[in-house]
Amino acid sequence: MTMAPPPRPIPPRHIPDRLNGSFLRRLKSWETLLLAVAAAIFTFNALASPYFLDPWNLSDATFNFTEKAMIALAMALLIIAGEIDLSVGAIIALASVAMGAARQMGVETTGLVLIGAGVGLACGAFNGFLVAGLGLPSIVATIGTMSLFRGIAYIILGDGAYGGYPASFAWFGQGYVWGAITFELALLAVLAVVYGVLLHGTNFGRRIYAIGNNATAAAFSGVRVRRIRMTLFMLTGLMAGIASVCLTSRLGSTRPSIGMGMELEVITMVVLGGVAITGGSGTILGVMLAALIMGLITFGLGLLNVPGVVMSIFVGILLISVIALPKLLEKMRR
Amino acid sequence: MSALLKRREFLLFLAILLLILLVRARFPSFGSPANLAAIFNDSAILIILALGQMAVILTRCVDLSVAANLALTGMATAMLNAALPGIPVGLLLLFAAGMGMALGAFNGILVWKLALPSIVVTLGTMTIYRGSIFLLSGGAWVNAHQMSPAFKAFPREVVLGLPVLSWIAIAVIAVFVLLIGRTGLGRAFHAVGGDEHAAVYTGISVGRTRFWAFTINGGLAGVCGYLWVSRYAVAYTEVAQGFELDVIAACVIGGISIAGGMGTVAGALLGAFFLGAIKNALPVAGISPFWQMAISGAAILLAVAFNARAERRKGRIILKSAQSAAPVIRSSGAAS
Numbered sequence: 001m002t003m004a005p006p007p008r009p010i011p012p013r014h015i016p017d018r019l020n021g022s023f024l025r026r027l028k029s030w031e032t033l034l035l036a037v038a039a040a041i042f043t044f045n046a047l048a049s050p051y052f053l054d055p056w057n058l059s060d061a062t063f064n065f066t067e068k069a070m071i072a073l074a075m076a077l078l079i080i081a082g083e084i085d086l087s088v089g090a091i092i093a094l095a096s097v098a099m100g101a102a103r104q105m106g107v108e109t110t111g112l113v114l115i116g117a118g119v120g121l122a123c124g125a126f127n128g129f130l131v132a133g134l135g136l137p138s139i140v141a142t143i144g145t146m147s148l149f150r151g152i153a154y155i156i157l158g159d160g161a162y163g164g165y166p167a168s169f170a171w172f173g174q175g176y177v178w179g180a181i182t183f184e185l186a187l188l189a190v191l192a193v194v195y196g197v198l199l200h201g202t203n204f205g206r207r208i209y210a211i212g213n214n215a216t217a218a219a220f221s222g223v224r225v226r227r228i229r230m231t232l233f234m235l236t237g238l239m240a241g242i243a244s245v246c247l248t249s250r251l252g253s254t255r256p257s258i259g260m261g262m263e264l265e266v267i268t269m270v271v272l273g274g275v276a277i278t279g280g281s282g283t284i285l286g287v288m289l290a291a292l293i294m295g296l297i298t299f300g301l302g303l304l305n306v307p308g309v310v311m312s313i314f315v316g317i318l319l320i321s322v323i324a325l326p327k328l329l330e331k332m333r334r
Numbered sequence: 335m336s337a338l339l340k341r342r343e344f345l346l347f348l349a350i351l352l353l354i355l356l357v358r359a360r361f362p363s364f365g366s367p368a369n370l371a372a373i374f375n376d377s378a379i380l381i382i383l384a385l386g387q388m389a390v391i392l393t394r395c396v397d398l399s400v401a402a403n404l405a406l407t408g409m410a411t412a413m414l415n416a417a418l419p420g421i422p423v424g425l426l427l428l429f430a431a432g433m434g435m436a437l438g439a440f441n442g443i444l445v446w447k448l449a450l451p452s453i454v455v456t457l458g459t460m461t462i463y464r465g466s467i468f469l470l471s472g473g474a475w476v477n478a479h480q481m482s483p484a485f486k487a488f489p490r491e492v493v494l495g496l497p498v499l500s501w502i503a504i505a506v507i508a509v510f511v512l513l514i515g516r517t518g519l520g521r522a523f524h525a526v527g528g529d530e531h532a533a534v535y536t537g538i539s540v541g542r543t544r545f546w547a548f549t550i551n552g553g554l555a556g557v558c559g560y561l562w563v564s565r566y567a568v569a570y571t572e573v574a575q576g577f578e579l580d581v582i583a584a585c586v587i588g589g590i591s592i593a594g595g596m597g598t599v600a601g602a603l604l605g606a607f608f609l610g611a612i613k614n615a616l617p618v619a620g621i622s623p624f625w626q627m628a629i630s631g632a633a634i635l636l637a638v639a640f641n642a643r644a645e646r647r648k649g650r651i652i653l654k655s656a657q658s659a660a661p662v663i664r665s666s667g668a669a670s
Contacts, residue, residue, distance in 0.1 A: 130635065130639075134642065136635075136639060137593060137638070137642075139396075140582075140592045140634065140638045141638060143582060145631065146579070146631070147627050147630050148628055148635065150628075151624075151626070151630070151631050154627055155624050155628055256624075261576070264398075264457055264461075271454050277451045277453060277454050307468060307473065309464065309468040309473075309571055310469060311465075313461065313462050313466065316457075316459065316462035319457065319458040320450075320454075320459070324450060327448045327450070
């Protein structure tokens with residue numbers, strides 16, 4: 001063996017999570033870029049407003065993105081697999097209405113949490129059935145369920161509101177785990193690690209990339225494409241259910257319009273995080289950095305008394321420029 | 335295949351007829367010619383936007399920014415009218431169409447020149463346009479008393495028994511029938527969505543075709559911006575929020591394939607009219623308007639499931655012909 005070693009040891013085959021273009025390669029990676037943007041916004045905010053660096057203020061600021069970021073974790077997996085779920089905002093509403101209705105019947109905190117998460121999971125399973133079972137395109141199927149889920153919430157609740165949640169239920173959206181660290185932020189951190197390991201450290205995660213790059217090839221390689229799609233839709237539903245528990249607990253009341261338009265913010269977060277909308281590439285770290293950036297922008301502009309609608313302009317410009325800039329520079333170099 | 339397409343629109347037509355007859359059975363006032371004209375007038379804006387969106391979806395893109403475009407153009411037109419009441423409505427209409435076209439063209443340029451995915455581009459421009467309304471108006475409303483009488487009266491004026499709003503919708507339908515069926519651009523919409531590479535080989539610029547789809551759609555959204563604001567006699571930041579999904583729903587119900595390349599003017603028209611009929615039937619039948627959203631959701635799902643079934647059957651037919659061809663060859667071989 002020592003007599004005739006191969007001229008060069010063959011390294012284990014490494015397939016990168018994303019195939020970076022030449023421009024991005026120079027910048028090392030999308031994540032570095034996001035980190036730089038986050039640092040710049042953080043510094044700008046700290047200079048622009050004297051109230052920004054207060055730990056309790058910063059802790060409050062995390063509420064801007066924690067619930068959306070929880071959904072973004074699962075949505076990232078779904079988009080990497082080449083699907084999309086536009087019904088997450090509606091799932092939040094339906095889960096919240098279910099919790100409110102259960103509360104009227106005297107259900108206590110543990111039951112409420114289980115109902116919220118359970119309704120989310122069931123809604124996700126229904127989406128999964130439509131897409132993986134019936135083979136419908138996910139964008140239209142989830143536009144349909146978006147109307148359906150929120151429509152059911154409206155049928156149940158009309159223009160009324162549910163309230164009167166137990167005091168112990170408030171902890172999920174308003175409680176602190178340690179110092180200024182909120183329960184939501186701690187939960188998000190745990191979930192981010194779980195999803196990070198799931199996507200980047202398991203066969204399941206590898207199969208998600210395979211499906212996103214070429215579902216047919218993946219199926220011929222023995223990947224159970226439909227089952228994985230079903231699982232991803234159920235995970236997204238579950239995360240929307242959990243986000244609904246947090247949001248309902250934080251607001252302390254339920255209206256059928258709760259979480260309206262949230263799906264677009266979640267998708268913005270995922271795309272900003274470097275996940276290709278066409279599927280096949282992206283990282284959890286990128287998505288979390290994008291969540292942080294969006295949270296910082298919203299909070300910083302809020303401190304400067306910029307109204308919410310105007311903030312959305314910044315998010316929109318950020319979204320477009322962040323995907324347009326690399327292509328523009330690439331074009332100009334040529 | 336054209337027979338199949340025809341049948342799908344025909345079924346949708348039957349579904350609308352059934353809906354009208356069911357409601358009419360209990361409430362005879364529903365479904366009279368005057369009532370149908372009112373429903374058409376009510377759905378006019380949705381019909382116009384569904385046709386524009388159809389052009390975009392045919393090229394395998396989607397425009398989520400139409401409602402924001404409508405609201406921004408509507409606000410700009412209303413503010414222009416409030417500031418300078420002397421400008422005639424015709425000029426305002428041109429201004430609205432031009433501004434809408436510019437906003438649509440911006441989407442189109444990004445999709446064409448940078449080859450960005452349309453869903454991301456229009457998601458971004460949707461929030462940008464919507465936010466710009468607030469910047470433009472400072473969050474203030476333009477109310478009925480600030481608008482000139484001619485500005486408010488125009489879409490309501492009755493010409494030959496129908497309001498101008500309905501006539502505009504009819505004109506747009508007529509233009510689209512010609513555009514999609516009789517022009518190279520209309521054929522290019524289908525070609526680009528049907529098979530991008532084949533379109534390139536036949537000499538069609540995919541990006542330019544998409545650019546025109548977005549620009550036309552934007553122009554229609556601009557016209558609808560004026561129509562919406564003058565019809566409801568108010569302009570504010572949240573006008574038509576979420577309406578883009580109604581528009582896409584109308585297209586999907588009308589059998590326009592989100593995968594591009596498949597769809598007809600009649601389909602978009604019927605899809606939009608179907609949603610309009612439901613919206614008008616609910617209060618007549620005494621059903622809470624809160625049911626409307628769930629019903630349109632269920633209608634979308636049924637329509638998509640039906641479309642998917644029809645598309646899949648098309649695939650099977652090809653296989654069957656291949657299968658039936660095989661024994662023929664074998665039997666002929668045996669005969670010789």
